[in-house]
Amino acid sequence: MNKFMELAIIEARKGIENEEGGPFGAVIVKNGEVVGKGHNQVLKRHDPTCHGEMMAIHDACENLGTFDLSGCEIYTTGEPCPMCLGAILWANMDKVYYGCNIIDTAKIGFRDEQFYKMSSPQEKAKFVKELDRDACLKLYDRYVKITGKANY
Amino acid sequence: MNKFMELAIIEARKGIENEEGGPFGAVIVKNGEVVGKGHNQVLKRHDPTCHGEMMAIHDACENLGTFDLSGCEIYTTGEPCPMCLGAILWANMDKVYYGCNIIDTAKIGFRDEQFYKMSSPQEKAKFVKELDRDACLKLYDRYVKITGKANY
Numbered sequence: 554m555n556k557f558m559e560l561a562i563i564e565a566r567k568g569i570e571n572e573e574g575g576p577f578g579a580v581i582v583k584n585g586e587v588v589g590k591g592h593n594q595v596l597k598r599h600d601p602t603c604h605g606e607m608m609a610i611h612d613a614c615e616n617l618g619t620f621d622l623s624g625c626e627i628y629t630t631g632e633p634c635p636m637c638l639g640a641i642l643w644a645n646m647d648k649v650y651y652g653c654n655i656i657d658t659a660k661i662g663f664r665d666e667q668f669y670k671m672s673s674p675q676e677k678a679k680f681v682k683e684l685d686r687d688a689c690l691k692l693y694d695r696y697v698k699i700t701g702k703a704n705y
Numbered sequence: 706m707n708k709f710m711e712l713a714i715i716e717a718r719k720g721i722e723n724e725e726g727g728p729f730g731a732v733i734v735k736n737g738e739v740v741g742k743g744h745n746q747v748l749k750r751h752d753p754t755c756h757g758e759m760m761a762i763h764d765a766c767e768n769l770g771t772f773d774l775s776g777c778e779i780y781t782t783g784e785p786c787p788m789c790l791g792a793i794l795w796a797n798m799d800k801v802y803y804g805c806n807i808i809d810t811a812k813i814g815f816r817d818e819q820f821y822k823m824s825s826p827q828e829k830a831k832f833v834k835e836l837d838r839d840a841c842l843k844l845y846d847r848y849v850k851i852t853g854k855a856n857y
Contacts, residue, residue, distance in 0.1 A: 558837040562844050569848050576848035601772040601795035602762060607754060620753040630841045632833070635824055636791025642820045643753035643788060649833040652841025661845050668794045672787055672824065681784070681801040685710040689782045689804025692714050693813050696721050696728035 557582050557628040558652060560590065565605065565630045568592035575663060577605035579629040581613040581622065581646075588625065589613025605629055606637035610644055622646050631658045634665040635672050709734050709780040710804060712742065717757065717782045720744035727815060729757035731781040733765040733774065733798075740777065741765025757781060758789035762796055774798050783810045786817040787824050 557580050564578030574593030581589035591608025595601055606629050614620055622644040632651040633641060641649060655666045670676060709732050716730030726745030733741035743760025747753055758781050766772055774796040784803040785793060793801060807818045822828055 554837050554840055558840065562840060565844055566847070569844075569851055572851075576844050595772055595795075599770060599772050600763060600766045601774075601797075602754070602759060602792045610754060611752060614752045618751060620747055620751050622753075628836070630844055632835075634791055634795075635787045636795060637788075638824055638829070638833070639786055639788025639791060639820055640754045642816070642823060643747075643786075645753075647832050650836040651833065652835070652837050653845055654835060654838070657838075657842060657845060661849055664794070668791055669824070671794060672790055672821070677790070680799050681790070681803065683784075683804070683806060684780070684802040685706050685804050686806070686809075688706055688710065688714060690809060692717055692721075692728050692782055693805055693809060695718070697813055699721055699724075 555628070555650070557587070557626075558630075558650065560587065561605075561628045561630050561652070564590050564592040568594065568605070571597075573597035574603065575631075576661070577629065577631050579605040579609035579627055581609050581625050581627050583613075583617075583622075583625045588616055588622075602636065604634065604637050605631075606633055607640055610640055614644075620644065626650065631655075631663075632665070634663075635668050707780070707802070709739070709778075710782075710802065712739065713757075713780045713782050713804075716742050716744040720746065720757070723749075725749035726755065727783075728813075729781065729783050731757040731761035731779055733761050733777050733779050735769075735774075735777045740768055740774075754788065756786065756789050757783075758785055759792055762792055766796075772796065778802065783807075783815075784817070786815075787820050 574595040577593040589612035594603040626648040726747040730744040741764035746755040778800040
């Protein structure tokens with residue numbers, strides 16, 4: 554078995570034995586070395602964003618002192634939900650290895666699959682609405698004037 | 706102009722004036738009252754997950770002492786990226802108001818639109834791979850035995 558996935562499982566077990574959240578652990582690897590790890594702590598921290606992958610990203614960013622995890626790979630016990638996949642992309646990681654897929658994860662009661670469907674343009678339009686665009690465009694203009702260009 | 710969107714813009718301006726990150730602020734409202742707010746701090750915190758909506762969710766969860774933001778609405782200066790939309794769904798919010806859309810946001814240099822495309826099953830399959838599923842299924846089984854059922 555892959556040694557990094559084994560570490561991700563060990564992380565996940567820590568979380569479930571202590572009732573911190575779901576069975577999800579993740580490890581981030583750069584050049585063959587672990588640079589970050591974490592497990593689901595949604596229940597412990599009263600925070601729906603504390604998924605295993607998110608905690609591993611926080612840990613790796615703190616360890617490396619950057620928001621840019623280019624060249625890193627992530628190993629995670631469950632296929633990333635839309636939130637975690639988005640975080641992985643913002644972190645510039647380009648390789649994800651997962652154990653259980655989102656159908657497996659749905660079977661134990663989590664809504665990842667449903668949330669991918671709700672993220673489609675058609676479904677999203679039902680609950681995500683535009684408001685005061687002109688005022689917000691002025692804010693964007695102000696930002697461009699300050700920075701000259703986008704900086705990340 | 707909507708008073709909550711105005712507050713979201715004020716939040717965003719705080720962030721850009723102090724060079725903490727992009728022009729993105731968010732406010733979470735429950736029963737007509739602000740219960741959380743935040744702005745993008747990706748640069749300040751060296752963390753790619755610190756988007757305005759995420760910071761507002763952290764703040765609301767801390768203020769209300771729960772990961773469940775049912776009955777809350779979020780007002781955000783830019784249409785949520787896949788990560789933030791996922792976080793909004795995990796938090797059980799069912800109403801999102803945004804100012805600028807993801808095309809506007811792409812024009813000032815951010816990759817939200819690209820990341821929605823990369824989250825489709827076909828695109829995702831290029832960089833997201835299954836590994837050691839059987840070992841991870843055993844972990845899921847262990848979780849179900851501990852909790853009896855999924856608990857969030």
